Amino acid sequence: MSRRINWPLWSGFALSIAAFFSYFFFFIRFPATRDVPWATLILFAIAIVLLVIGLRKAVGRRILAWIVTILGILVCAFFCFAIFLATKMLPASQGAPGIGAKAPGFALLDTNRRPVALAQLLAEPSTKGVILIFYRGYW
Amino acid sequence: MEEHLAEFRAAGIQPLAISVDTPEESRDLSTKAGYTFPLLSDRNAETIRRYDLLHKGAGEHGRDIARPAEFLVDRHGVVRWRNLTGDFRIRARPEQMLEAARQLR
Numbered sequence: 001m002s003r004r005i006n007w008p009l010w011s012g013f014a015l016s017i018a019a020f021f022s023y024f025f026f027f028i029r030f031p032a033t034r035d036v037p038w039a040t041l042i043l044f045a046i047a048i049v050l051l052v053i054g055l056r057k058a059v060g061r062r063i064l065a066w067i068v069t070i071l072g073i074l075v076c077a078f079f080c081f082a083i084f085l086a087t088k089m090l091p092a093s094q095g096a097p098g099i100g101a102k103a104p105g106f107a108l109l110d111t112n113r114r115p116v117a118l119a120q121l122l123a124e125p126s127t128k129g130v131i132l133i134f135y136r137g138y139w
Numbered sequence: 140m141e142e143h144l145a146e147f148r149a150a151g152i153q154p155l156a157i158s159v160d161t162p163e164e165s166r167d168l169s170t171k172a173g174y175t176f177p178l179l180s181d182r183n184a185e186t187i188r189r190y191d192l193l194h195k196g197a198g199e200h201g202r203d204i205a206r207p208a209e210f211l212v213d214r215h216g217v218v219r220w221r222n223l224t225g226d227f228r229i230r231a232r233p234e235q236m237l238e239a240a241r242q243l244r
Contacts, residue, residue: 134210136194
């Protein structure tokens, strides 16, 4: 008895997983595909089309087909939440120094554990200014 | 930022990156990304708090981290330009920062 594999269903599911990871491991490196993740969304769209085709094709084992399809859609939904909503959940930072305000001084360790002081850098004759880039960290 | 480093230097601007990472974690990142500008360690987020940029529990293992932001500070310690992104995936483009930087005297 031959088992016919429901290719659209499983490739759709695999593609939805691949699309998810493709964003975080690849597309995120290029602002063009990072800021509006159109490339990833296209992959998700194809994945969902495949899943639906697979679902309709499923003869027997329909519950499994439904579960796989819904999981694939959930992966896409989670991605959309993560990208469009979660990344905007940032604190208001109303107390952050605005234009014309004094930037709070600091002395922090660099990668060689040597202290770097804002005041010291600004006092250097060749320095016209400093760009402070606060970032989330490396993880 | 690294790609435009020479342009910033030419404009007399020193970039500094700040996060809660330890110097060792920053050095890892710096080496892997090939950064040659300083990455500073604000381990207890004291400076981050003074700039009101604390994002509680948003880091790995629920660590408090900084929300992303950029500030251009002039020779007198005054903020002349800043960017508080509304979406942490979207950061200021170096071109924007350079334009602001070139207006400093």
